Amino acid sequence: MDDELLELQRQFEFAQQAKSSIRLSERNVVELVQKLQHLQIIDFELLHTVSGKEYITLDQLRNEMVAEVKRQGRVSLIDLADATGVDLYYVEKQAQSVISEYRELMLTQGEIMSESYWDSIAEEINERLQECSQIALTELAAQLNVGLDLVASVLEPRLGTIVKGRLEGGQLYTPAYVARVGAMVRGAARGTTVPTNLTVVWSSLQQLLQEIDGTSGLAVEGSFFQSLFNGLVKEGEVLGSLRAGVHWTPAVFVIAQREFVESFFSQNSFVTYEALHKLGIPQPIQFLQSRYPEGKPLVTTFVHPSMIDMLDAATEDALDRGSWSDSLSLLPSSFTPQDASKMLSLCQSVQNALKSNKAHIFGDFYVLSSSFIKDICDRIVKELETLGVSVSAGYTMHGEVQVPSEAKVGHESSRLNESIEMASDGGANRQADKGSRKKKGKATGNTVVNPSESGAENQEPTLSKSKRGQKRGKDTSAQTSDSKMGSRKESVKMKEENLSPSEEWIMQKITALVSDFEEQGVDDPEIILRPLANQLRPTIINSWMEKKKALHTNNAERMKQLLDNLQKKLDESFLNMQLYEKALELFEDDQSTSVVLHRHLLRTVAAPMVDLLLHNLEEHNKLKNGLDVQEASDSESVSLCPADRTAISKSFPGALAKKAFAVVESLEGKSVESFMAAFRMVTEESGLPLKKLDKKLERTLLHSYRKELTSHVSAETDPVSLLAKVVSLLYIQVYHKALQAPGRAISVAISHLKDKLDESAFKILTDYQTATVTLLTLLAASPGDEEHCASDRILSKRELLESQMLELKSLVLSTSQSS
Amino acid sequence: MEGWDPNTKSTLTQIPLLTTKAGPRDGAAWTQRLKEEYKALIAYTQMNKSNDNDWFRISAANPEGTRWTGKCWYVYNLLKYEFDLQFDIPVTYPSTAPELELPQLDGKTQKMYRGGKICLTVHFKPLWAKNCPRFGIAHALCLGLAPWLAAEVPILVDSGMIKHKDDATTSTES
Numbered sequence: 001m002d003d004e005l006l007e008l009q010r011q012f013e014f015a016q017q018a019k020s021s022i023r024l025s026e027r028n029v030v031e032l033v034q035k036l037q038h039l040q041i042i043d044f045e046l047l048h049t050v051s052g053k054e055y056i057t058l059d060q061l062r063n064e065m066v067a068e069v070k071r072q073g074r075v076s077l078i079d080l081a082d083a084t085g086v087d088l089y090y091v092e093k094q095a096q097s098v099i100s101e102y103r104e105l106m107l108t109q110g111e112i113m114s115e116s117y118w119d120s121i122a123e124e125i126n127e128r129l130q131e132c133s134q135i136a137l138t139e140l141a142a143q144l145n146v147g148l149d150l151v152a153s154v155l156e157p158r159l160g161t162i163v164k165g166r167l168e169g170g171q172l173y174t175p176a177y178v179a180r181v182g183a184m185v186r187g188a189a190r191g192t193t194v195p196t197n198l199t200v201v202w203s204s205l206q207q208l209l210q211e212i213d214g215t216s217g218l219a220v221e222g223s224f225f226q227s228l229f230n231g232l233v234k235e236g237e238v239l240g241s242l243r244a245g246v247h248w249t250p251a252v253f254v255i256a257q258r259e260f261v262e263s264f265f266s267q268n269s270f271v272t273y274e275a276l277h278k279l280g281i282p283q284p285i286q287f288l289q290s291r292y293p294e295g296k297p298l299v300t301t302f303v304h305p306s307m308i309d310m311l312d313a314a315t316e317d318a319l320d321r322g323s324w325s326d327s328l329s330l331l332p333s334s335f336t337p338q339d340a341s342k343m344l345s346l347c348q349s350v351q352n353a354l355k356s357n358k359a360h361i362f363g364d365f366y367v368l369s370s371s372f373i374k375d376i377c378d379r380i381v382k383e384l385e386t387l388g389v390s391v392s393a394g395y396t397m398h399g400e401v402q403v404p405s406e407a408k409v410g411h412e413s414s415r416l417n418e419s420i421e422m423a424s425d426g427g428a429n430r431q432a433d434k435g436s437r438k439k440k441g442k443a444t445g446n447t448v449v450n451p452s453e454s455g456a457e458n459q460e461p462t463l464s465k466s467k468r469g470q471k472r473g474k475d476t477s478a479q480t481s482d483s484k485m486g487s488r489k490e491s492v493k494m495k496e497e498n499l500s501p502s503e504e505w506i507m508q509k510i511t512a513l514v515s516d517f518e519e520q521g522v523d524d525p526e527i528i529l530r531p532l533a534n535q536l537r538p539t540i541i542n543s544w545m546e547k548k549k550a551l552h553t554n555n556a557e558r559m560k561q562l563l564d565n566l567q568k569k570l571d572e573s574f575l576n577m578q579l580y581e582k583a584l585e586l587f588e589d590d591q592s593t594s595v596v597l598h599r600h601l602l603r604t605v606a607a608p609m610v611d612l613l614l615h616n617l618e619e620h621n622k623l624k625n626g627l628d629v630q631e632a633s634d635s636e637s638v639s640l641c642p643a644d645r646t647a648i649s650k651s652f653p654g655a656l657a658k659k660a661f662a663v664v665e666s667l668e669g670k671s672v673e674s675f676m677a678a679f680r681m682v683t684e685e686s687g688l689p690l691k692k693l694d695k696k697l698e699r700t701l702l703h704s705y706r707k708e709l710t711s712h713v714s715a716e717t718d719p720v721s722l723l724a725k726v727v728s729l730l731y732i733q734v735y736h737k738a739l740q741a742p743g744r745a746i747s748v749a750i751s752h753l754k755d756k757l758d759e760s761a762f763k764i765l766t767d768y769q770t771a772t773v774t775l776l777t778l779l780a781a782s783p784g785d786e787e788h789c790a791s792d793r794i795l796s797k798r799e800l801l802e803s804q805m806l807e808l809k810s811l812v813l814s815t816s817q818s819s
Numbered sequence: 820m821e822g823w824d825p826n827t828k829s830t831l832t833q834i835p836l837l838t839t840k841a842g843p844r845d846g847a848a849w850t851q852r853l854k855e856e857y858k859a860l861i862a863y864t865q866m867n868k869s870n871d872n873d874w875f876r877i878s879a880a881n882p883e884g885t886r887w888t889g890k891c892w893y894v895y896n897l898l899k900y901e902f903d904l905q906f907d908i909p910v911t912y913p914s915t916a917p918e919l920e921l922p923q924l925d926g927k928t929q930k931m932y933r934g935g936k937i938c939l940t941v942h943f944k945p946l947w948a949k950n951c952p953r954f955g956i957a958h959a960l961c962l963g964l965a966p967w968l969a970a971e972v973p974i975l976v977d978s979g980m981i982k983h984k985d986d987a988t989t990s991t992e993s
Contacts, residue, residue, distance in 0.1 A: 002854070005850060005854055008854055008857035008858065009857065009878075009879065011857070011861055012860055012861050012878075013878065015861045015865055016864055016876050016877075018865075018868055019868075020868035020869075020872075021868060021869055021871055022871060023870070023871035
């Protein structure tokens with residue numbers, strides 16, 4: 001038998017004999033422990049681990065926790081729970097007891113930290129601080145992942161021991177750094193001479209620091225500067241006052257400010273708020289009032305009462321003189337219109353005048369006396385009248401309306417200006433050029449310097465003056481170019497508006513009348529002119545309307561009178577014309593004589609008739625247009641040439657013009673009938689019905705004509721003209737027709753009488769006629785020279801004729817009596 | 820290896836494997852084989868003990884080591900049922916597995932051949948053949964007897980075919 005085999009057998013035996021290990025299931029163990037607890041054998045608290053496989057006593061847990069904290073210095077409870085394998089709840093609970101037990105531990109935000117940990121951290125911080133010379137606590141807190149307060153509270157006890165530095169506004173600094181920044185702050189504070197917002201200074205210092213430190217330099221908090229600065233102020237190293245923590249007003253500035261205000265106000269007796277604002281005084285009114293209780297605050301300026309007195313005196317003077325004053329120009333240039341208005345309200349005399357209605361204030365600061373306004377008003381009304389005439393005169397002469405009216409107006413205004421120049425006493429050097437009536441115009445380059453303006457202390461007198469000069473220069477150049485155009489337009493416009501004065505027109509008139517407005521630098525005429533014009537307009541319009549009305553009634557009467565006269569005259573002459581026309585029928589068979597007679601009739605009778613008609617119609621037209629026409633003293637004596645006639649006829653409105661023209665045409669023709677027709681149409685058109693010749697009227701007319709002729713003939717002494725009249729009279733006696741015959745037609749006319757008269761009578765007539773003809777030919781042959789023989793013969797012929805005159809007269813007169 | 824519960828499988832893999840292929844008639848080779856059998860059995864027994872799973876005692880009944888006798892037991896309902904165990908090493912061993920016998924249970928269950936030889940599962944034989952000659956007595960016990968006991972004892976106890984010796988005594992006494 002193999003030993004080895006035996007040995008193995010023994011071993012197997014032994015292995016089988018060996019006691020087998022006992023195994024308990026977890027369940028059994030749990031039950032066992034529960035049993036033990038139940039039996040009070042385990043009388044202390046027992047905890048499970050998270051895995052549920054282990055029991056742990058509280059003491060053990062505490063020990064483990066402390067050991068962990070000591071090992072790591074800083075452990076979060078969550079990590080502890082992981083490390084011990086116990087639920088976080090128990091760890092937290094035990095942490096409290098651990099903290100209370102061990103004084104060097106602290107629990108913050110779920111973390112347990114030991115003092116030694118903080119010591120080491122503080123050492124680290126110190127090292128870094130010495131390197132960088134400053135560290136922000138926030139940075140540290142972020143790095144350590146703890147609260148800012150904690151870092152501060154931990155670092156504070158270690159400052160000066162472990163950490164060699166200074167804690168300021170959440171920053172750690174080394175003493176050297178603090179000293180350097182302190183020096184910077186002191187320098188900056190001492191360097192400031194005007195009120196400054198300290199934050200601005202600090203930001204610039206910050207920039208400076210960053211430049212010095214380069215990119216490594218951390219941003220320094222403004223509060224650090226501020227605390228350093230506060231320290232300096234407290235120590236009295238810098239002087240001044242601090243408002244709201246950041247507004248630093250250096251003492252030196254306050255002193256300078258007061259001195260400036262003091263000197264300016266005492267010198268100029270006013271000071272603008274703006275100037276004070278520039279000096280940094282935030283509430284100028286209160287500041288000034290507390291300092292100068294006697295001064296008056298205006299809208300933008302603070303004035304001394306003496307200033308008000310000055311204005312008061314000047315304005316009162318102007319009012320007394322019945323003139324006007326521009327308060328603004330009396331005041332320094334820094335005064336605004338509102339200021340001037342307020343000052344006026346403070347002026348005693350002005351207020352009195354306003355109350356008693358002796359003065360008016362326009363545009364805030366122009367004071368005008370009532371008498372001045374009244375004067376202007378009167379002048380404008382006067383101007384309006386003259387202008388009205390001139391314009392109406394221009395209106396009738398169609399083509400040339402604009403030029404003459406403009407010229408007239410210009411003349412008018414310049415004349416008026418001159419008169420004003422004489423009358424008004426203000427203004428030292430006047431502009432020679434007054435012609436321009438532009439409303440915006442400031443005349444040409446104005447050299448008049450307001451005496452009050454130059455007298456008063458101006459804050460920037462040279463500047464404002466030069467500016468004004470420039471402006472003026474520009475205006476003149478612009479204005480001269482369009483002044484003509486403007487006036488032309490204006491005259492046209494005026495016509496269109498039917499002569500009722502507009503506001504603009506009044507404004508222009510005022511500027512033209514009162515050139516002071518322009519000269520004294522009224523920058524914007526609207527300010528004063530418009531309200532003034534507004535005020536004046538109703539009165540002006542009223543007076544204008546009255547005038548116009550009066551003119552109209554006057555014209556109406558005259559028109560009526562004119563028409564009546566015309567009618568009467570026309571009737572008379574037209575009837576005559578008709579009468580004469582009838583006589584022409586006798587000569588119808590004789591062509592040449594007929595033409596001559598027609599012509600004669602048109603020339604002698606029709607032409608004056610037409611002239612009369614045209615002249616009267618024209619006058620009537622004018623009156624109808626509301627124009628004042630000079631009384632035409634002798635309308636009878638009007639005689640026009642054909643060109644005049646056409647011109648007048650063309651001036652008539654519409655259809656009347658055409659018909660009148662036709663009449664004028666027919667006047668040049670040879671036919672009386674056509675003339676009659678045309679003439680009748682004209683009269684009908686112009687509302688003058690003409691009477692027609694009837695038998696009865698004809699007879700009376702003939703009778704009167706005959707009577708007239710008879711008396712003429714009996715009174716006639718000139719042998720030549722006697723013949724024509726005798727022939728005419730004979731024709732009435734024989735044919736009962738009124739004949740108007742020229743000398744050439746007399747012989748024909750006589751021959752027509754041949755078979756109607758007695759032999760002897762006819763003979764007398766023909767003799768007389770031949771004698772007259774010879775006389776006339778003799779006269780014609782020797783017109784100027786006094787030749788003996790010729791004059792003798794003329795004389796003898798005349799004597800012959802004179803001797804026969806009686807026969808001839810008796811021939812006519814006897815027949816007239818017999819018939 | 821399917822067909823066995825995970826416990827059995829893990830245990831089986833931990834039993835050292837044998838190397839010598841020899842039967843009882845091979846003389847010195849058999850001795851060598853026997854040594855290996857012992858080593859495996861020692862390891863298996865120690866393993867069982869450490870796992871608190873000791874369930875048999877066997878020893879060689881003859882010096883050749885071809886017959887083994889002992890006891891095996893199973894705990895069911897907190898009662899320990901113990902049975903005699905015997906088996907011979909067949910001549911063709913290790914190609915043929917030894918036939919384990921529980922003579923006390925002969926005729927009490929169908930999963931048994933005449934003479935108390937236990938019926939093994941269908942999986943046993945192929946596995947054994949595949950692992951010849953690496954499997955030995957320990958493997959046969961682990962793969963064959965342990966599952967059989969775990970399967971059959973509760974049935975036999977519940978059906979009342981076997982009774983605990985205490986009950987038996989009490990019942991006989993009473």
